[in-house]
Amino acid sequence: MAAHIRKNDTVLVISGKDRGKRGPVERIIPKDGRLVVAGVNMIKRHTKGRPGVRQAGIIERPGALSLSNVILICTHCSKPTRVGLTILENGRKVRRCKKCNETID
Numbered sequence: 001m002a003a004h005i006r007k008n009d010t011v012l013v014i015s016g017k018d019r020g021k022r023g024p025v026e027r028i029i030p031k032d033g034r035l036v037v038a039g040v041n042m043i044k045r046h047t048k049g050r051p052g053v054r055q056a057g058i059i060e061r062p063g064a065l066s067l068s069n070v071i072l073i074c075t076h077c078s079k080p081t082r083v084g085l086t087i088l089e090n091g092r093k094v095r096r097c098k099k100c101n102e103t104i105d
């Protein structure tokens with residue numbers, strides 16, 4: 001599972017209709033194992049107009065994706081990667097890119 005993804009990470013979509021798109025993580029929904037990525041899986045919603053409040057129209061917003069449908073893009077080598085966890089000398093856990101071996105945090 002892609003459990004090492006956090007808010008504001010850039011991720012690549014690896015399956016579904018938006019495969020190949022990338023974007024920043026807006027929100028993670030841990031209990032559903034899902035996340036929302038800006039600009040990905042856009043859902044159109046029709047809104048009714050209310051005089052003086054808002055116009056009728058279509059609002060587009062990103063829908064949730066399964067965490068297993070995305071992969072993290074490393075901030076160092078810019079490649080989609082699996083990450084491992086490394087424990088530093090001070091006990092802090094950090095993510096480490098399995099491609100370039102740099103820590104991601």
Ligand SMILES: [Zn+2]
Nearest residue numbers: 074077097100
């Ligand atoms: Zn890397």
